[in-house]
Amino acid sequence: MRRVCLPEIGTFDAWRNEARALLGAGVPPEAVLWSRGEAEADLFSEPLPTPEGAPVSVSKGFVELARLVVWHRDPERFARLYALLWALRGERHLLEDRGDARVDRLRKMAKDVSRDRHKMTAFVRFREIDAPGANRRRFAAWFEPTHPILELAAPFFASRFGDMDWSIFTPDLSAHFEAGTLRFAPAVGRPEIGEDEAEELWRTYFRNIFNPARLKVEAMQAEMPQKYWRNLPEAALIPELIAGAQARAEEMARAAPTLPPLRAERILARAAAVPAGRDGFVEALHGCRRCPLWDGATQAVPGEGPPDARLMIVGEQPGDQEDLQGRPFVGSAGQLFDAVAARVGLRREQAYVTNAVKHFKFTPRGRRRLHQAPNAGEIQQCRWWLDLERERLRPALILAMGGTAAESLTGSRARLGVRRGSVERLEDGTPVLLTWHPSYLLRLPDAQRGAAEAGFEADLRQTALWLRELPRQESEEGGAAPRAMRSPRDI
Template sequence: MHHASIPAIGAAAAWREAARQFLAAGVPPDQIHWGGIGSAPHLFADLERPRGTGAVTVPRSFIAMAETVVWHRDPERFARLYGFLWRLRGAPHLMTDRGDADLARLRGMEKNVHRCQHKMKAFVRFREIGAPDAPRRSFAAWFEPTHHTVEPTAGFFARRFGDMDWRIVTPDITAVFANGAVSFQAGQARPDLPEDASEQLWITYFRNIFNPARLKVAAMQSEMPRKYWKNLPEAASIPELIAQAPARARAMAEAAPTLPPARMAQVQAQLAGCTSAWDGPQDGLPAAIDACTRCPLHRSATQAVKGEGPLDAALMIVGEQPGDHEDLQGRPFVGPAGQVFDQVAGQVGLRRDQAYVTNAVKHFKFQPRGKRRIHQRPDSGEISQCRWWLDAELAQVKPRLVLAMGATAAESLTGRRGALMSRRGRVEHAPNGQPVLITLHPSYLLRLRDPQEREQATALFDDDLRTAADLLATHRN
């Protein structure tokens, strides 16, 4: 049995060196008694460290974890680390095994130490102890950390308060920063620190920023545990602030203005412009679409392309946006994609003149390239703005089924983005419950250069239109 004493100061380096020697000598975990400085060795312990010659290779992720876990207050932390390190010798993949119980325990200890360090950075309160005429100001603080976090956290305070001398006194270790250098001493009893005149100013500020309307006591105590309150000057005000919170919140509500400030009129007007609930007269919808300036697409398009068809149609067909031909003629689906649709629809018994045909986006989005205008897919913002008009058309027509052709139409109607091929042929529902059958856009068929791929995609499009025809026929019967 071997004994390893790990000192309170420099514990990380001491454990790392001891573990390296034991691992190189092939000493198993059950043959080592780990203890802190001054701890009594095992009755049959060998106080002489073994000398190993084997090479020691340790995953970097374990080193980083161990550098934190050694500061945990668990007296078995050194043994737990070495036990897991022993297992890592031939299985470095264990560092990524989330189901490993030993690793889970060490990760939990690591998290607790990090949390303790965070609390130390937040709740240490310095008070000035130096003479007024000293060349460097000097401060001291008393803190009671949950774990041994003074040494690994001292660097933060050295960087943060490098222009003054300070000491952080705890029951275990005292960190001293003097003339730009950090040193550590044994822990001390709580010192008698002088009052700080600036604390009253801080307490006044704390009381004034305390918002009673947003008080959540459990959440506050989770971030500021009660064990730290006795060393925080502002904590003396917390019970009173909690007790007064309901009355102060009611007073704040009663004192709130009953009328919005003048600037809110402009804000409310902007919000109204984004509400997708057009409520104009039925015969005024085409003119309203023609005059639309809700998004920048109207600036370069020739005109808005409105839907057309009977207003009592059982089927509404929704495409992506107008193309070049539609933009010039002002009618939906009159270009090559419309011709493909008419051909396939005729084969399955869908009559276009009995359906209401429209687009999710009413203006043509394109990129000029010489004399040609190259189609550009609308973005989510443009789709959202044009949803105003699509909602109005749906409210007027009230179709039994909507055929969404292409990803843009599917997103506009269902609010969902996703791979179109995995959704086509299926009936989804709009937020208001409207049935939506999703299929390919006929322009997709035109873009396919490979004859076999085009034939396969056309067959899928044909199947989807047949499904639409069958659903309408079933509903009629």
């Protein structure tokens, strides 16, 4: 049995040299006993000189794996690495086999070491220990990693803090950076390192970045395990911050503005300049709190159009631009509607245009606000306003665009593709022509959009033709139904 005792400093380079020599001499893994330092030496083995063999080339992937695994705390790490190196002689693609138990174990060990190194770079806290008359500032830190990784992690600190002298002490080893030179020394135990002026800065910084509204204790402890807390000056604040998190989150919610102040001030000023009408409808709508949608929207968006319009056009809800401008159908869907309506001779200014839901529902994505469809409860609450608009206008025909409008007016959005182009009656007898919503057309792939837009255009043409044939006195009698209603096939 050959015993190889690796040094505590320069362990990786020593293991690589020994492993290459053993492999070159044909020494099998079961004939080698590995150890690191005197603490790991086997009392029952005899040290023998390492045989000299022919130079052996190894893959870059194996070297990178070994460079991490040698710093794992598992006492069998050197033997496992050498066993895999021995197997690679006949199985060159073994490292790529994720199902191999030997490879899987070593990769997990490498991942553990890599994670431990990341924790060390995040949680080492230096304290200043300047000596009187020193030309360079000097700092020291104590850290307790899970694995003996100081030699692996120290180059990061040498690169990051190259303008000062420092020492990092661990239970396994110590590192010293002096005048630009990094050296390692045996462990000396935990030294007495007092607090410095930066301690309070750390606590102030941590207190200000702590967000009680996003507190997840288990996730925080996974990222900042409690084993590191005793060496972190800010950790003393954690119990207090956790205990008061709920109260602080509630206070933040109460203090948060319900609208972006500058933008809202300008928009609401424009809204206030809009005449409220003879019954204060617009003014009352802006104060609506019937459902939660008012809280996130900029403003309510009322319908607009002549008070004696024979046609009412009902869409889904305001979009981003409608929410900002306070007017219905001014965004991309409204522009598509205008273009198709112009082709069939339907004049929008002669119709009353509104939405089934009066507030914009959205999900924030960075600076963008992505549209969300209203749910059944929100549609039902806002139907109260749509019914008021219908009562004031008493339209002769309603053009319902999209599933939300169909649900609000008829009680169902089911099978809209089959119902599109047909006329349904409300309880008071008002005819409702169902069609697509323009925003639906905009979302379709180019291959499908042509046919769908043709159907939408046919529905608008049917609406325009019907309005031209409808005697005005029928509209003035309260929205009486026409004697004959043409279908898209008749046009």
